[in-house]
Amino acid sequence: MLQSLNRLIGPAHRTGAAWLLVLMVASALTESLGVMLLVPLLASLGAADGGLLGSRLAAWGVGLTLGPALAAFVLLVLLRAVINQARNAAGLRLELAVINALRQRAWRALLNADWRSLAQMRRSDSASVLISHIDRSGFGINQAAAGLAALITLAGLGIAGLAIAPFVTIGGGLGGLLVLWAYAGTRRRAAQLGEAMGRAYRTIHAGLGETLDALRTVKSLQGEARAEAGAFAGFADLTRTRIAYQRDLGRGQIALQGGGAAVLAVLVWLAVARWGLNGVQILPVVALFARALPLVGSLQEAWQNYAHSRPAIDAAYALIDLAEAAREAELPKTPPPYLRQAIALDAVTVRYAQADAPALDTASFSITAGSLVAVTGASGAGKSTLADVLGGLINPDTGDLIIDGIPLDPAQRRAWRSQVAYVQQDPAVLSDTVRANLLWAAPDADMARIEAALRDAACQFVLDWPGGIDTRIGDGERTLSGGERQRLMLARALLRRPGLLILDEATSALDSHNEALIAKALTGLKGRMTVVMICHRGALLALADQTISLDRGRIVDDSGSAGRTE
The missing domain is CATH 1.20.1560.10 (ABC transporter type 1, transmembrane domain)
Structure with a gap:
């Protein structure tokens, strides 16, 4: 005590x-x-x-x-x-x-x-x-x-x-x-x-969180009664415990x-x-x-x-x-790495606890700066782990992340993240204004810079709303379609002016019209930044200068590579 x-x-x-x-x-x-x-x-x-x-x-x-x-x-x-x-x-x-x-x-x-x-x-x-x-x-x-x-x-x-x-x-x-x-x-x-x-x-938090995230599924399956019973089972345990005490x-x-x-x-x-x-x-x-x-x-x-x-x-x-x-290394006092020539992985292996096989197994390749690269593979092949290593989110167990020929240590990898922007499959939209959502990427951005990012992401529709970028969106506010959410998050990523843009299956749930809009936006970015797209098929795959295919953590194809690091 x-x-x-x-x-x-x-x-x-x-x-x-x-x-x-x-x-x-x-x-x-x-x-x-x-x-x-x-x-x-x-x-x-x-x-x-x-x-x-x-x-x-x-x-x-x-x-x-x-x-x-x-x-x-x-x-x-x-x-x-x-x-x-x-x-x-x-x-x-x-x-x-x-x-x-x-x-x-x-x-x-x-x-x-x-x-x-x-x-x-x-x-x-x-x-x-x-x-x-x-x-x-x-x-x-x-x-x-x-x-x-x-x-x-x-x-x-x-x-x-x-x-x-x-x-x-x-x-x-x-x-x-x-x-x-x-x-x-x-x-x-x-x-x-x-x-x-x-x-x-813990049971209550887990049950309520999962149910709130799946309310559409619950209602579509007419599972209201089961969801209610499941949620209140945890409250019943809590009640019994409090009464006993x-x-x-x-x-x-x-x-x-x-x-x-x-x-x-x-x-x-x-x-x-x-x-x-x-x-x-x-x-x-x-x-x-x-x-x-x-x-x-x-x-x-x-x-x-x-x-x-x-x-x-x-x-x-x-x-x-x-x-x-698990605290990350402190940020170095030197400027962050800046991608000018190529980004590469050299024999990178990543293992997760309690996993039978590595998520990435001695992965090696090189990507020319300014190119559009597609990463393909079946579910569980290691695509998201590969993206996380490229973006500096995960430190490899073995091997190196290399920017312009210089291997990055853990502190430099953390600093490298300032040059990276992500667009996820399920984009995180905050319950706030469009402006507030965008400024997470660049707090000091002015209106001209915001409008440029919206145009580059085929997201000008925001400017036509009565409230413009000060319109509130998110939970309980103005709702956005899947395509609008993805394009808005792409605008947020572009506002960061990244050296590397990563799209993690960003169009997998979109219709062909919205996928085409994002593909058009990415075409306009070619040469301005390096883009890594995790995708399977469709318009984005057709844009790629280079395709990297994964199978159970190993690279099985690297078509159009600017040169391997092996």
């Missing part, structure tokens, strides 16, 4: 944590002094002497009459209220700062991980960690702080109890430790239920309240019948235990809640550790 908290509350949050600890101690001291004041208050009423504490106060020359004692009590209560308010605010600030830093670190780690590792992660699992698990981690921090506050307050009450009635206080303290020990099994079960909750959240909490509170009352009754009986304490001493002890018992319950509940949240914290750090271990 302490190791996990130490990792959560790193050096950046130590000052806030230290201030929170100071406020917790101050709150505990004011409560302890408030309980101790009950002795001179009762003694001032003439009920009896003040016992051990009264004798000590008298020896120190402290004699409080009723008025000053009451005034001091009121001031202590007000002071404690102010301190508790500050403590709660400090606790919330620390909790939010830690979870925001954890979420930012996880997101940054994912963004900076290499593409091969990212491609092998389940998106729904990453989304579950970033949203649900990190929020639950924040709850764990909150409960750890609440448990620490309860523990410090109990320590303060213990000090007051030792000053008033030492034997009764020691007996109560031992009873409290026994209670916490008895709940060890409940805390283990809480951790198990926390793991079950994590699995339920709440049941454990409730049973624990019942046992704690009943057991605590019994311990208090026994201790009071012993104090009166065996140890001879009078009313002035007994009443503060009863008040002390009446306050301590809920605190023991709060400590146990906070401990149990933290155990329940611990799997979420572990899951968050597992994702962070995995992504940070």
Whole structure:
């Protein structure tokens, strides 16, 4: 527990944590002094002497009459209220700062991980960690702080109890430790239920994400009822887990309240019948235990809640550790490579974890700058992996990516991506304006440059809309046909002014009219940039200056090559 908290509350949050600890101690001291004041208050009423504490106060020359004692009590209560308010605010600030830093670190780690590792992660699992698990981690921090506050307050009450009635206080303290020990099994079960909750959240995120992506298919197959049942199966598991956990909490509170009352009754009986304490001493002890018992319950509940949240914290750090271990090389300070003569692969091999055969197997070829190249092959032949290597997204396991005769190291490959633009088979359109979608490629592009990219991509239709490039598109906004989406994404790629343009089956789902429009656009780009097109047939294949055919990761044909690198 302490190791996990130490990792959560790193050096950046130590000052806030230290201030929170100071406020917790101050709150505990004011409560302890408030309980101790009950002795001179009762003694001032003439009920009896003040016992051990009264004798000590008298020896120190402290004699409080009723008025000053009451005034001091009121001031202590007000002071404690102010301190508790500050403590709660400090606790919330620390909790939010830690979870925001954890979420930012996880997101940054994912963004900076290499593409091969990212491609092998389940998106729904990453989304579950970033949203649900990190929020639950924040709850764990909150409960750890609440448990620490309860523990410090109990320590303060213990000090007051030792000053008033030492034997009764020691007996109560031992009873409290026994209670916490008895709940060890409940805390283990809480951790198990926390793991079950994590699995339920992952199932929910995966199911909802897949169903939302496939709503057209669901409706066309009249699968609404099955989709509903599948989605809510995950929610049913989550509900069962939460009910089981709440049941454990409730049973624990019942046992704690009943057991605590019994311990208090026994201790009071012993104090009166065996140890001879009078009313002035007994009443503060009863008040002390009446306050301590809920605190023991709060400590146990906070401990149990933290155990329940611990799997979420572990899951968050597992994702962070995995992504940070796959962190890409830092960008070099030198200018990125620029393609002027040829781009080549030399004996490149790429293997994916748990795959029987390499995705690329000693692939070697050369492409002349400014040419249009078609990459063909059956599904699973390695075409997309080849495109990812050419674009610098994947570092080969063996072999080299070569630009103008210079092999690129990992840092240079990352820098090379600034000269590359992709158009995917399923283009990613953001729910925003056309302008915002385009400017992802070139944030500083002016209107003239945007209009030129739209014309080059046969995408002038955007300029005819009433809102022009400030029209909102995407989810819930103006819808685009498949061909319009592809041409708009081609415009975005061209706005980048790339040295290498990669089209990953960008026309496979288009009709002949839209395919012809994109083919015409690519014809106009010939000689201005190098274009690699993953395709099978049709107008794009006919444009190619060079065709590279793949079969199970191996190059089986390189027609029209400008020269191999072997």
